[in-house]
Amino acid sequence: MTETSIPLKLINILSDGNVHSCKQFGEKLYINSLNINKHIQTVYDWGIDLLKIPGQGQSNNYRLHTPLQLLDKQVIQMLLPTGRIVVLSVINSTNQYLIDRIAYLQPGDACVAEYQLHGRGRRGRKWISQFGNNIYLSIYWRLEQQGPATLIGLSLMVGIIVAEILQNIGASNVQVKWPNDLYLNNRKLAGILVETSGRSGDIGHIVIGTGINLAMPIMEKRWINLKEIGIDIVRNKLVAELTNALRNALLLFERDGFAPFILRWQALDYLYNKPVKLLRGDGKYSEIIGIARGINTQGALLLEQQGQINTYINGEISLRSYT
Template identity: 50%
Template sequence: MKEHKTRLTLISLLADGQFHSGEALGEALGMSRAAVSKQVKVLQSWGLDIYRVQGKGYCLAAPLELLTVERILSHTACADLSVIPVIDSTNQYLLDRVGQLPSGAVCVAEYQQAGRGRRGRQWLSPFGSNLYLSMYWRLEAGMAAAMGLSLVVGVAIAEALQSLGADGIRVKWPNDLYYQDKKLAGILVEMTGQAGDAAHLVIGMGLNIAMPEQEGESIEQGWTNLTQACDTLPGRNQLAATLIAKLAQTLTDYEEKGLDGFIERWNRLDNFLNRPVKLLMGPRVVEGIARGINNQGALLLETEEGLVPYIGGEISLRGC
């Protein structure tokens, strides 16, 4: 973190969304204007929309509410909360500390240098635009009981966002949130443990809040921002707190009720329920009508062979 101290200080100076001259920034940081310019270029590579006007200085395109432990905890309780502005991966941070953390521990970041999604894909993580959050959970029932957990997490996040006014949020099997048929958030559940012992789960989420268009140009599917789904959003600290509280409560409910207690809630939120879809499983493609999930978290597809459950694969609307 020390190597980023100057850059994070520069961000905090610019976070008000006002113009700051290169000279004033240099004085505050103890460096030359040329050095400030170099630091600004690094921040732009992190995805921050900073522009410069001759005679006025540097300015963020919009004010930025930075995440802090104090602000998040002012809205909710948390077993153990780490806010790390620049990190490789919030999931990896918790995975590296399994056994040292209490169940319910959370890591939140402003920028991930090596954020990842399902199947090893990169998760684009520009600074301050979105929310990158991971929670550690110890599941006493073991790894077998974690089947379908990404579905439960999707329900929790969708319901939390709906409670904030984003009524159109839907879930996509097995691990995404959608708004108007575009991806809004992704979920990655990773686990460690041994047979007969508790499962150590790390549940990661990347939520697009205000991803700049230019930052999302490399994304190979339709995507959207929470700002499109909700007219009046709370600040990012309150949003993080809302999701943390909902996720912890939902995981507690899951331990008591299992997946059976969430099937109806999933089907109510299912973006693809009763719609024709393609299920992509490597080179294999299965076409059918999506009919929700069963009590094992499998996707139910109505095909020429009848109602068939599928555990693996990804849903696609392309060509349907």
């Protein structure tokens, strides 16, 4: 595994956005130029936009393209009224970090990281990470029962909370896409991953992960970030707001289920009244075409097909035009 302490120290030095020389790195970190170059490569590998500026002789200077707002546990914790949060620099996955520690967690315990080595989305997809520019946040909860309807409703509820907070900070066009994405200007802004431990119907150990694109360079046209539309985020404040809002919403969801959230979903629904293709199944997908007509009180998708409304709990939706 890549050694992380020196690259993290380099990032802390560089985070002010000023030009720094390899000589400065060596003096502050007590390492030679060969090792500095190795650790600079790790900084690049983590997706940091680092500019190399020729210096004297064979030496190089470096600066960040944009200063970084690094996560600060003390600041985040001060903004939270209650509860515990772990702030990490480099982690395989914030969801997995909590899953591995479920026996020691209390509902509402949270984990946030600067960078995920192996972030994941639904169905095992890789969630692209970049150090210090996005939010990767996971929260643990316990529910008396778990099942497909409960978990879909939970994912939708989280989407509503995240969307409303982002709207409040200026992203007024954010919408939610069934079952687990947030869209802005017809492009993906954020994703939600709900993972469980325990048998269906038993007390459920739930870990909810949220990834939000704040300033990550866009590598695919289907993605968007908040910086692209001119919104600069105070990351520590946003982490605290999300954590607190999700904890409060989870208490309500635990008591009343998804029903209290359904009207809030309708105001945010990205797919409402649009033609959609529902892909169902593992491996070999079956395709179901219809018009999205919202959701029911359990969070199931309502799909109009030949004048009849059918409900679907499981599946993945993608928008496709058809005649």
